Amino acid sequence: MPTESKVDVLVLGAGPAGLMCAQGLKRAGVNVRIIDKRPKKVAAGQADGVQPRTIEVLQSYGLAERLLREGNQMHMVAFYNPSPNGGIERTGRTADITAPSARYPFEVTLHQGAIEAIFLDSMRELGLEVDRPIIPTALELSHDENELRDPQSYPVKVTLKHLDFGSEGQDDTEIVYAKFVVGADGAHSWVRKTLGIIMDGEQTDYIWGVVDLIPSTNFPDIRNRCAIHSSNGSCMIIPREGDKVRLYIQLSDKDVVVDKATGRVDKEKTKVGPEELLEVARKSFSPFTIEKAGEIDWWTIYLIGQRVAQKFSVHERVFIAGDACHTHSPKAGQGMNASMNDTHNLIWKMTYVLRGWADISLLRTYEFERRKYAQDLIAFDKKFSALFSGKPRTEECQDGVSHEAFLEAFQTFGAFSCGIGIHYSPSSIPSMPNITELKHQSLTSHQTVGMRILPHVFVRAADARPFEIQDLLPANTKWKLVVFVGDIGPGKIKQIERVAKLADDLGKSTGLLKRYEDGVFEILTICATVKECLNYTDLPEVLRPHWSR
Amino acid sequence: MPTESKVDVLVLGAGPAGLMCAQGLKRAGVNVRIIDKRPKKVAAGQADGVQPRTIEVLQSYGLAERLLREGNQMHMVAFYNPSPNGGIERTGRTADITAPSARYPFEVTLHQGAIEAIFLDSMRELGLEVDRPIIPTALELSHDENELRDPQSYPVKVTLKHLDFGSEGQDDTEIVYAKFVVGADGAHSWVRKTLGIIMDGEQTDYIWGVVDLIPSTNFPDIRNRCAIHSSNGSCMIIPREGDKVRLYIQLSDKDVVVDKATGRVDKEKTKVGPEELLEVARKSFSPFTIEKAGEIDWWTIYLIGQRVAQKFSVHERVFIAGDACHTHSPKAGQGMNASMNDTHNLIWKMTYVLRGWADISLLRTYEFERRKYAQDLIAFDKKFSALFSGKPRTEECQDGVSHEAFLEAFQTFGAFSCGIGIHYSPSSIPSMPNITELKHQSLTSHQTVGMRILPHVFVRAADARPFEIQDLLPANTKWKLVVFVGDIGPGKIKQIERVAKLADDLGKSTGLLKRYEDGVFEILTICATVKECLNYTDLPEVLRPHWSR
Structure with missing residues (x-):
């Protein structure tokens, strides 16, 4: 009899998409397992370019420091064209990254094996290793609608085959029941083929x-x-x-x-x-x-080859990510970046659904957001x-x-x-009915709703220490409540009163904060007062759960 | 019979001065041993403030990253005075660090045990541990002038007693013959007392x-x-x-x-x-x-207590450093900083003397520079x-x-x-007769001779990547030759010719570079040409031993 086990999320494939997924879920406390068919990680070659936005994403998991230490940086691009004298000549040089809001205005190049090692080492610190060499041989998804709707059910049955087992009658097969499966198994994806998903x-x-x-x-x-x-x-x-x-x-x-x-x-x-x-x-x-x-x-x-999968999931229980759902030319340096950002998109959503913080329908936004992006990417790549x-x-x-x-x-x-321009369209997230309206663009003049938060350095009120706001909003699978309270310095009586009222509303028993369990929200309050005039103790306590916020 | 051994440098005391000394010497490849009487490192309390210049020094050994990660930062200082209404009121706030050229414009606070751990862990990576608990019980310095003048002799005999040895007839004493001894054994220094050095x-x-x-x-x-x-x-x-x-x-x-x-x-x-x-x-x-x-x-x-030792060494074979040679009030946060900078001053000098790159008389500049600084520190502290x-x-x-x-x-x-203002007076360094003249202040308008190199970000010619010059001149016990070649962009024929001549002079068999063994000098060339117009390949090869320089 093959051994049987249960797991919340089974990730198939330990390339950049699968590793990003597994480390993020593990960090969030999700019961996750990751397998790969290769006996060892990639040693050389393959993809190697990390885009500015991907560096920001890695930083949000605490992984950018090592990437920056080990990698090469590309700051300038040079163009060469035919010279009238024969051969080539330089016709221009320009900044490699021209997006004005890039926190890291350069690309990092490092071979894929070294990038994978960053994930593998951080996973190991969290107590997670890749199981290898293992291949999936069968995948069955329940047809029971109630089961599919229940995030705590295990509707996916995956049969695995261990490739390194001896021939001495040892059973090399294993059955895993999973709540969710992520197929991050590359351009020739077994998961995609098994699900019968077509590439366009x-x-x-x-x-x-x-x-x-x-x-x-x-x-x-x-x-x-x-x-x-x-x-x-x-x-x-x-x-x-x-x-x-x-x-x-x-x-x-x-x-x-x-x-x-x-x-x-x-x-x-x-x-x-x-x-x-x-x-x-x-x-x-x-x-x-x-x-x-x-x-x-x-x-x-x-x-x-320039192809996008027609679907990115089946019933939001089995997903495909990375090269499994889009392939394009490597020269624009997009493949690995798109792959890691696919599962970055999935990590928090899966975690919230598993925690009961969000309805399972939230997971539909994965395909909605990432498939559109993959199509845009192909259009870009073609040109x-x-x-x-x-x-x-x-x-x-x-x-x-x-x-x-x-x-x-x-x-x-x-x-x-460079990834900075990714802009997700409005999609109702039905799981948190009171904060679904993501369309309030008129309320924010500089921050575009649907794009990543703009990097900006703020000075902490309590100790005047500068911080990049992206570092105060890490990818730690918590909702972030960022309150911009304006200038509440000496004499700003009206604004101080407005902020006090907001704090009362937030903190009362029917207020936003009390309706959810502790730890769902992380509050960060941003004041427009000059640092010399602001006492952090002047803010209502609900807006400063700790002096550092 | 007690065991006997030889070592190039024996460091007595594993506080900040001793640890800085030992890690720097070990990093330089010197045969060094460090002992301490305490069975374990400090766990809490003690000194805790790291000044901007000390952060720069730690960075030059690759140790600042962890300090910055673990420590608190002080950016602002607030002043409170008696209020006319009784009690106190705030009379002002200002930047904690006002020195305009500080690379790190703040102080870091972290308990001494954590700072020592940074040294201990980096020493461990280099293969060096503190021997403890051990105390010195006798120290004899040779009177033979030839021996004292020969940097390869072992003129210091130190008797050590192991405090953790059992009573079963085990010999707890040990004899060490050292080329040099550094007494970094604190305010009640045994080394200082044994040498009979008076505190003023x-x-x-x-x-x-x-x-x-x-x-x-x-x-x-x-x-x-x-x-x-x-x-x-x-x-x-x-x-x-x-x-x-x-x-x-x-x-x-x-x-x-x-x-x-x-x-x-x-x-x-x-x-x-x-x-x-x-x-x-x-x-x-x-x-x-x-x-x-x-x-x-x-x-x-x-x-x-505000005291400075009358001498910082005996015959430049036994030195005292840190609290062993100066004590002052802790509130100005100077003690630990002065201590680490004492031995930072000693590391490269000892290393050069041991390698034969410098005459032993170079070591006299340690007392000349650091005692003057300690006296200035006391004067400051008094006020x-x-x-x-x-x-x-x-x-x-x-x-x-x-x-x-x-x-x-x-x-x-x-x-x-903040340590930025440390300015060593001209002192002839007789060991390298052709480059002794450190008094050419007229040749450099912004960089003060005798002060640390000004932090500044330069863009690397080959790949347009920005670098802090301090990071290109690390404390790696090599002479640094920084060549400022001016603008050698298109059309700057005269300057290009001057640079070519300089390169010829440097590279020829009687030139500076060939007169010393390989690896003595690290060359860094700085151009004033805009990055879009400069080809690194235009520089003479002797000025760019690698594309990164």
Whole structure:
């Protein structure tokens, strides 16, 4: 008999989406288990770019410090185009991140294995390890509507197979009953296929090679992100941790054999290896030289596929996230970021539903918000990939992509591609009927409802210490009540009276705070009074549960 | 027979001075041993204020991050004086740190045990533990002049006694032969007494009590540093980590019995305990209330002694550091800072002498620089203590200390007391004859020779990433060669030529760099060119040994 167990959330796949999900749920006190088919974590290559908004999200879990310590930072982007003298020349440099409100105005590059290690180590501190190597072999979802509606039921039955069990008659299968399942099992997602979810979209004709290496070069922008448009093909440079650099190299059909049936690169028949990729890059770099100093770290060849899943969940009990529900080109550096932000969106919602703080229907907003985002991402990726893979404009090729057109696209997409621009549409969250109205945009002139809170440094009233507001509102699965009380300094009698009335309303037995259990809300009060004139003790106590708030 | 061993440096005492010394030497690869008589590190109380300059120094060893994470920050200071209505009232608030160039414009408070833990943990990572409980029982210094002049000799013989050895005939004594000994063994230093070094200075009449507690209070500045001058005595508030607060409370002669012979507080006969101290504080706080919430963490009573040792070393083979060579009042928060900075001064000098990079006479500059500083500190402390311990000015007491006089003193001493103002006088360092002239102040308009390098953010040429220059010049016991090359952007032909000539001179076989072994110098080149126009590859290679420099 296989062993049987119950778990609140079973996460399938320990890539960035799955790890983000598991660490966040564990941190929130949820009974969570995470499995992966690989015996070990990724060691090199794969995705590596962390966008400004993702850094903010990692910071909200206390994970950005290590990322910033270990990673490389990209602050500048340089553009190279065909020179009238042959070869390439620099046509411009600009800030890599142009979104004005980015708290971290740069991208961080670090190989996926190191990013996964940040999650794995923080999970280990919380007492959670990835179970591996394990694959799911069957998934059954209850059809009982009452069961599906009850967040405390276990409507998902998953059969697991342990890959490392010996052959001595040991039973390698196991049954897990879960309240929720998250399929974060990659572009070839078993969960998605098992659920019969269709991917919309297509394969493009763009073929790219990727090489990670330590270069020896006289190219002056080797430590900047570079978009090289040469008459010999395009190339993108992504500087990495240490002295490493990643090159994205455009390939032509004749270099690569594509399997017509699968649409994938046929690695058997394709005679292109890392040396050949570097040789193609060298032609783009001319008149600059580039050689490898030491071994090539990692390489691959891929076709750009741009697809979004039709559904992101079944009955809000089984979800798919990350590459399992959207794939796009890696050059815009979006894949891993979108994946981590998918499950960041899911963590608090699942936690609230499991705690009984929110109705299970809250979980519908996951697909509503993240699928729309994935579609926007594909639309962005299509434009960007076409511009980047297209021929550069030269005297001979007047309808090619000009530097100006590319730069304009780069800057137009800036806010979106750095993640800062994510804007969720109004969606009624029916679980907390008295605070559902998220549409009160008229009440706030600078903060857009549906976007992340704007980073801003405030000075704490009690001790004049500056704090970034994002750090005072961490991803700790509590509702945040931020009260802007205006100027309550000496002489502001009217405003002081208004604040006192608000405090009375909030604190009375029928008030917002008393209607929910302790610990549901974290209160933060923000005053517009200059620090020298404000006594934190002047505020009503309900608005300052502790001197630090 | 006692065991015998040799060590390059033996550090006696594992307080802040000794720990700073040991971790710095270990980091530099020096064969160092550190012993302490206490079986365990300090758990609470003691010194707790870390000044802005000391934070910079800790950062230069990579130790500031944890201090900043664990410690409390003081950004504002509030002044209270007698109110015409009785009790006290606030007469002003100002920034706690007014020195304009402080990289960290605040003080950090954290109990001494936690500060020591930062050193202990970083030493452990480097493979060094404190040997304890051990006391020195004899110290002999060779009289042989040749031996004393030879940095590779072992002229100091120290006998140690292990306090935790059983009585079963085990030999609890041990002989250590050291090249150098550092006595960081506190105000009652055994090393100082053994060497017969006299302390200059005197005991004052000011008696103070100290209490660490978590308060329950309606005092609006409880989380700010406060100087309270009341008609019932003075009180200083130092907020601490968590919700803790330290109160310094002025006591009168009648509260405390002083032992005439030793000049110390007679704890036996003195009937003052923590409750009595709090009762005295309550009178100063009126009309505000203050009670303890929970137990009192730590308390003490002390007389202010202001003394400096006549000598800081004997033959530059045995040194004293920290409280062993200077004592002053704790309220200005200088003691621990001065102690750590004493040995910070000694670390690189000892290391260079041991490596043969500098003549042994370099060590004379330790006393020259640090004793002068200790004397300045006492002069400062005398003025500050007198102002703070004096009666406040009131209608009845017209010759008391006014708020204006105290504030002026506070701000005048600001640069000095935060450590930023430390300015070492020219002292020929004879060991590196070609770069001894430290007096070229005329060549640098903003950087004062003899002061720490001014913090400033520079943008790295290769990747446009901003860096604090202090972080590019860490305390890693290497000479730093910082070359300011001016603007070498497009068209600056003359300056480019000058830089090329300098590079040729530096790099040739008789040039500065080739005359010393590899690794003696770390080169950092600073350009005044705007980042968009500079290619790091345009600099001569000798000025950019790596793209990151």
